[in-house]
Every structure is written in C-alpha cells, then in structure tokens.
Amino acid sequence: MEFIYYFGEVFTPLSFMLLLGGTIGGLILGATPGLSPTMAVALLIPFTFQLEAAQGLILLGAAYTSTVAGGAVSAILLKIPGAPANIATTLDGHTMAKQGQGARALQLSFLASAVGGIFGVLLLIFLTPVLAQWALAFGPSHLFWLAILGVTVIGTLDSASVVKGLLSGCIGLWLATIGFDDIMGAQRFIFHPALGGGINIIAALIGLFAIPQVLTMFAKGRHNTGAEVIEVQRHSIMAAFKELFSRTRALSIGTLTGSIIGLIPGVGGQIAGLVAYDQTKKFSAEKDKFGTGHSEGVIAAESANNAMVGPSLVPLLTLSIPGSPTAAVLLGGLLIHGIFPGSDLFDNHPDVAWTFINSMLIGQVLMCIFGLYVAGLAARVAQVPQSVMAAIVLALSVFGAYSVQGSMGDVYVMACLGIGMFFLERFGFSAAPLVLGLILGPIAEANFIQGGMIADATVGKASYFMTGGLNLFLIAVVLASIAYSVWMELRSRRYTTKEEAQA
Amino acid sequence: MNRSQHIFGSGLVFAVGLWVTWISYTQQPAEAFLFPRLIATVFVVLAGWTFGKAVMGLSKVGNGVTRTMFVNMLPGLIITLVYVFWAAKTLGFYTATTIAFFILLSIYDPAPHSEVKIWIKRGIITAVFVAVMYGLFAMLLNVYTPREILF
Numbered sequence: 001m002e003f004i005y006y007f008g009e010v011f012t013p014l015s016f017m018l019l020l021g022g023t024i025g026g027l028i029l030g031a032t033p034g035l036s037p038t039m040a041v042a043l044l045i046p047f048t049f050q051l052e053a054a055q056g057l058i059l060l061g062a063a064y065t066s067t068v069a070g071g072a073v074s075a076i077l078l079k080i081p082g083a084p085a086n087i088a089t090t091l092d093g094h095t096m097a098k099q100g101q102g103a104r105a106l107q108l109s110f111l112a113s114a115v116g117g118i119f120g121v122l123l124l125i126f127l128t129p130v131l132a133q134w135a136l137a138f139g140p141s142h143l144f145w146l147a148i149l150g151v152t153v154i155g156t157l158d159s160a161s162v163v164k165g166l167l168s169g170c171i172g173l174w175l176a177t178i179g180f181d182d183i184m185g186a187q188r189f190i191f192h193p194a195l196g197g198g199i200n201i202i203a204a205l206i207g208l209f210a211i212p213q214v215l216t217m218f219a220k221g222r223h224n225t226g227a228e229v230i231e232v233q234r235h236s237i238m239a240a241f242k243e244l245f246s247r248t249r250a251l252s253i254g255t256l257t258g259s260i261i262g263l264i265p266g267v268g269g270q271i272a273g274l275v276a277y278d279q280t281k282k283f284s285a286e287k288d289k290f291g292t293g294h295s296e297g298v299i300a301a302e303s304a305n306n307a308m309v310g311p312s313l314v315p316l317l318t319l320s321i322p323g324s325p326t327a328a329v330l331l332g333g334l335l336i337h338g339i340f341p342g343s344d345l346f347d348n349h350p351d352v353a354w355t356f357i358n359s360m361l362i363g364q365v366l367m368c369i370f371g372l373y374v375a376g377l378a379a380r381v382a383q384v385p386q387s388v389m390a391a392i393v394l395a396l397s398v399f400g401a402y403s404v405q406g407s408m409g410d411v412y413v414m415a416c417l418g419i420g421m422f423f424l425e426r427f428g429f430s431a432a433p434l435v436l437g438l439i440l441g442p443i444a445e446a447n448f449i450q451g452g453m454i455a456d457a458t459v460g461k462a463s464y465f466m467t468g469g470l471n472l473f474l475i476a477v478v479l480a481s482i483a484y485s486v487w488m489e490l491r492s493r494r495y496t497t498k499e500e501a502q503a
Numbered sequence: 504m505n506r507s508q509h510i511f512g513s514g515l516v517f518a519v520g521l522w523v524t525w526i527s528y529t530q531q532p533a534e535a536f537l538f539p540r541l542i543a544t545v546f547v548v549l550a551g552w553t554f555g556k557a558v559m560g561l562s563k564v565g566n567g568v569t570r571t572m573f574v575n576m577l578p579g580l581i582i583t584l585v586y587v588f589w590a591a592k593t594l595g596f597y598t599a600t601t602i603a604f605f606i607l608l609s610i611y612d613p614a615p616h617s618e619v620k621i622w623i624k625r626g627i628i629t630a631v632f633v634a635v636m637y638g639l640f641a642m643l644l645n646v647y648t649p650r651e652i653l654f
Contacts, residue, residue, distance in 0.1 A: 047639075181535035183535070184532050188530070218611065219568075222613045385612055388628065391607040391608055391632075392604075394583060394607070399640050399646070415583070426512075426568050427508070428565030448538050448541070
C-alpha cells in the first residue's frame with residue numbers, strides 16, 4: 001500500500017496542471033487521425049527535459065492514457081479511428097451517432113474507458129512491486145536474455161512478417177552500438193561526424209514515429225478528410241452511468257481482455273479492442289444487434305483499450321520490456337532522466353514511480369470528466385486538413401530533436417531515420433522492434449559484456465549464458481514467440497492462398 | 504508491390520548488413536566489437552534470407568510505394584530535406600520553419616488556390632503557428648535555436 005503515501009505529490013499545483021494539460025491535450029491529439037498515441041508521446045518528450053522526472057512522466061502518462069481514449073471521439077463522430085486501437089469502437093459507436101445517439105455513445109465510451117483504465121492501473125499498482133522484487137534475482141545473463149526477449153517478442157508479434165520483424169530488431173540493436181564503446185572507448189560505425197556521440201534515443205524516437213506519418217500524409221496528396229462531424233444531442237450522464245453498469249458482461253469482458261492483452265509484451269492495444277468486441281459478441285444474448293449501434297460494442301471496445309494501458313507498463317517498469325510501442329517511448333522518457341526500470345526504480349526512486357502510477361489513476365477520472373466536454377472540440381480538430389497536421393508535426397519534430405542537446409546532428413539523425421523508416425515500412429518492416437532494439441541494445445550489450453567477464457572467470461560463456469533454469473526458460477520463451485509467430489504467419493498465408501485460389 | 508521494389512529495398516538492407524558484418528569482424532580492438540559481431544551475424548543472415556526471397560519473387564509483406572504516392576510525396580519530401588539539411592541551419596530555425604510551413608500548407612491544402620481569402624488564411628495559420636513555436640521553445644523551454652542570417 002506504499003502508493004497511498006505518494007498521492008499528495010500528484011496534487012501539487014505544477015503536477016496537477018501537467019496532468020490536466022496532458023489529459024486535455026491528449027484527448028485532442030488522440031482524436032486527430034494520423035496522430036497515434038506513440039507519436040504524441042514521442043513528440044512530448046522534449047517538453048519534459050526541464051521538468052522533474054516524476055512531473056515529466058505525469059505529462060507523458062496522461063498523454064498516453066487520454067490519446068487512447070480520445071481516439072474514440074473521431075471513431076464515433078467521424079467514423080475515422082483516431083488510432084488503430086479504436087477500430088472496434090467505430091463499428092457500433094458511429095452507427096449510434098448516426099442514429100442521433102452520439103452523446104450517449106461518447107458518454108459510454110469515456111465511462112467504459114475510465115472503468116477499464118482504473119482496473120488496469122490497479123493491476124499495475126499491485127503487480128509491479130512484486131515483479132520488481134522478483135527481478136532482483138536476475139543476473140547479467142538473465143538481463144541479457146530479457147533484453148533479447150523484448151526485441152524478439154515485439155519483432156515477431158508486432159510485425160506482419162516474422163523475418164522482417166526480427167530484422168528490424170537487429171537494425172535497432174546495431175544502431176544502438178553506433179558511437180564510442182563504453183569499455184574500450186573504441187569508435188564503432190561512426191561514418192558521419194553527427195554520429196560521434198551515438199544515436200540519441202529521443203531524436204530517434206521522434207524520427208521513427210513522427211516522420212513516417214508526415215510522409216504518409218504527404219503521400220495522400222491534396223486530400224481532405226471528407227468526413228462531417230455528426231452533431232451531438234444532449235443525453236443524461238446518469239442514464240449513461242446506469243446503462244454502463246447494466247451492461248456488466250460487456251464491461252467485464254472488455255476490461256479483463258484488455259488487461260490480459262496489455263500484460264503480454266508486444267501485443268499492445270491495437271488488438272485489445274477488436275478481441276474484446278469479438279468475445280463480447282460471442283457471449284452476448286443480443287449478438288444480432290452488434291454492428292447496428294449496440295452499446296455493448298462500444299463498452300467492450302473502449303474498456304479494453306484503456307484497460308490495456310496500465311498492464312502494458314508492468315513488464316516495462318519491472319523488467320524493462322515495454323508492453324507496447326508507446327510504452328517503449330515511455331522507457332525512453334525514463335532513461336533520459338537517468339532512471340532505470342526494475343527494482344532500482346521502486347527502491348531508489350519510489351516517489352517517481354508511485355507519483356507516476358498514481359497520476360495515471362487520477363488521470364483516468366480526469367479523462368472521463370473532460371472527455372465528455374472536450375469531445376466536440378476534439379472532433380472539430382480532427383477535421384483539420386492533413387496538410388496542416390503534417391506541417392505542424394514536421395516542425396515539432398525538428399524543434400523537438402534539436403532541443404534534446406542543442407545539436408543539428410540530432411536533427412539530421414532524426415530526419416534520416418524517419419525517412420528511412422517510411423520506406424522500410426512500405427517494404428514490410430516495422431518501427432516498434434527497431435525502437436526496442438535501439439532502447440534495449442545498450443542494456444543487452446552491458447549485460448553481455450558483464451556476463452562475459454563473470455563467465456570467463458568461472459564456468460565459461462556457453463555454460464553461463466545457456467544453462468540454468470531461468471536462462472533456459474527465457475531462451476524457451478524467445479524461441480516459442482518466434483515459433484508461434486512463424487506458425488501464425490504460415491497459417492494466414494495458407495488461408496490467403498486458399499481464398500486466392502477460390503477467387 | 505512489384506518485385507523490383509522488394510529487391511531494391513531488401514537489397515539495400517542486405518548491403519548494410521554486409522557492411523556492418525565486415526566492419527564488426529575486421530575492426531580493432533576486437534573486444535569492442537564482440538556484441539556488434541553477434542548482432543551482425545544474425546542481421547546478415549536475416550537480411551540475406553529476405554533478399555533471397557525478394558529475388559525469387561516470394562516477398563509478400565509490404566505494399567511498396569506506388570507512382571501516385573511517390574508523385575504526391577515528392578514535393579513534401581524535397582521541402583523537408585531542404586528545410587532540415589540546409590534552411591534551418593542557414594536561414595535560422597524560425598525563418599526556415601515559416602517558409603517551409605507556408606509552402607507545405609500551400610502545396611497540400613485541399614482548398615482552392617484561386618481565392619485570395621484562402622491565401623490570407625494560410626498566412627495567418629503560418630504566423631500563429633510560428634508564434635506558438637517561438638513561445639513554446641524560445642520562451643517556455645529556453646531552447647536557443649540557431650538564428651543565423653535571418654531569425
């Protein structure tokens with residue numbers, strides 16, 4: 001119950017203002033198609049440099065939570081999901097809005113998000129310290145395998161092609177080695193003076209997540225969203241409350257599904273809404289109503305999306321393995337303040353850890369309250385032409401990358417990585433494993449070197465890294481995640497081939 | 504996506520993989536390249552596999568860049584490159600941002616180019632945006648960006 005002692009920290013004027021600003025800003029950003037939660041958090045990182053670690057994380061955490069929920073606004077009112085996580089919300093939410101029940105859909109969406117989100121953060125509160133203590137038993141070989149596991153799990157589960165996902169992870173791990181070697185001081189892969197200090201993680205995150213989006217918007221040409229905002233009629237919030245708690249099956253299936261999916265590293269929230277929607281439909285007595293503006297669809301999808309947020313931080317805060325690409329960006333936000341996840345975080349920086357986690361709990365309530373008021377404005381912002389959004393994101397990326405260290409080199413690195421990533425994505429590669437490789441690379445290398453030294457003085461490298469219960473377990477999980485993904489890829493290819501043959 | 508695009512994309516990655524492997528195994532001191540060697544080996548094997556599949560026409564994942572996409576994107580890409588690699592450092596961040604923002608807005612804005620009202624609106628949006636950026640970065644975050652020959 002240590003977290004209770006740090007609740008007061010959330011309510012200091014600056015912290016609360018950041019929480020409020022992050023929540024309202026996140027709701028608006030989340031509603032904007034093309035601005036994913038990951039990109040929003042990456043663009044916000046430069047604004048946290050001058051803040052205390054806890055306050056910086058409050059801003060990032062609030063933005064993470066509310067961008068996921070904000071995506072529902074454009075999904076319901078415009079039929080354009082703010083993020084892939086909100087696809088399932090569109091199915092019934094927009095139909096409800098077209099039937100003149102937009103306010104009801106929005107209210108249910110934000111209330112379900114808050115319930116799911118609070119449950120998810122409570123899981124985070126109670127699971128994280130236990131796992132963090134468990135992580136104390138980890139030696140260098142285990143931490144090395146954990147870092148590799150982080151890259152392979154996201155590389156295999158988050159990518160359409162297993163080989164390309166793993167290759168993206170390798171590219172990220174290689175990028176992390178650029179610069180001067182920590183132990184020998186040797187130059188590695190410095191082919192341009194801008195790379196002398198290595199690749200700055202924040203500049204890289206901005207480039208990898210923001211620039212491909214900018215180029216994608218350019219690639220659409222002089223394109224208008226073409227969507228009209230559906231006007232929202234008044235609806236009693238009490239009626240929405242009653243309806244939400246009368247749909248306990250949808251709410252609990254959504255919340256549990258989202259929480260479980262959030263805990264699995266790499267799976268992320270993109271599928272949480274769709275899986276919850278599908279499961280709720282299967283168990284519902286009103287299956288036929290799904291897709292025709294049924295409130296259970298909205299409740300299941302949105303409670304799952306936000307229930308995923310808290311648990312996706314459990315592997316991050318305990319084992320340094322982000323549960324989603326956005327959690328990977330948050331890891332970058334932690335590292336720039338010199339804070340390493342795991343037991344160190346809870347033993348040496350409990351104020352930072354608990355203030356951040358508590359702020360996410362309060363943020364869920366604020367998101368619910370303000371979401372209902374901001375929805376109309378957010379929907380209008382979602383209609384802003386993509387040309388404006390692309391130009392804004394580009395300029396923010398340039399200024400954000402420069403502000404990291406006041407170096408043009410970081411701006412060049414950001415632009416090169418971003419443009420490269422756009423083309424790599426078009427060829428089937430994925431940004432998430434590359435980012436994980438870049439972030440976890442130094443952790444993997446430091447433990448590889450440290451483990452190697454211990455091994456040389458004791459049992460030898462092969463025995464040290466490849467034997468022992470925990471090592472074998474982690475290796476087995478790495479191999480299982482690859483095998484599972486290969487199996488899934490082959491299965492989906494077989495179905496595609498069958499469909500092609502039938503067509 | 505056509506096969507040549509797959510071959511080009513994966514070929515480029517394979518070439519980088521070969522270069523990384525070459526450097527990792529030839530540069531000294533060898534101790535500093537132990538971890539890069541490990542990565543490079545996996546990197547080059549996976550890149551070789553991907554390239555081989557592309558050459559045999561078996562690459563399925565990835566939509567590539569269509570001609571329309573490329574034509575649409577090209578002006579924006581050129582402006583981005585000029586903005587980042589030349590204008591920001593030479594003209595100053597705020598001047599370069601104003602020019603790049605206004606040009607990008609003008610090129611990609613779906614509103615008609617023939618109306619004076621639209622051009623005034625674009626000018627106002629640009630001015631407001633740059634003022635907000637100045638307020639955020641120069642005044643709030645105290646980030647001193649290169650001012651160079653203009654501002």
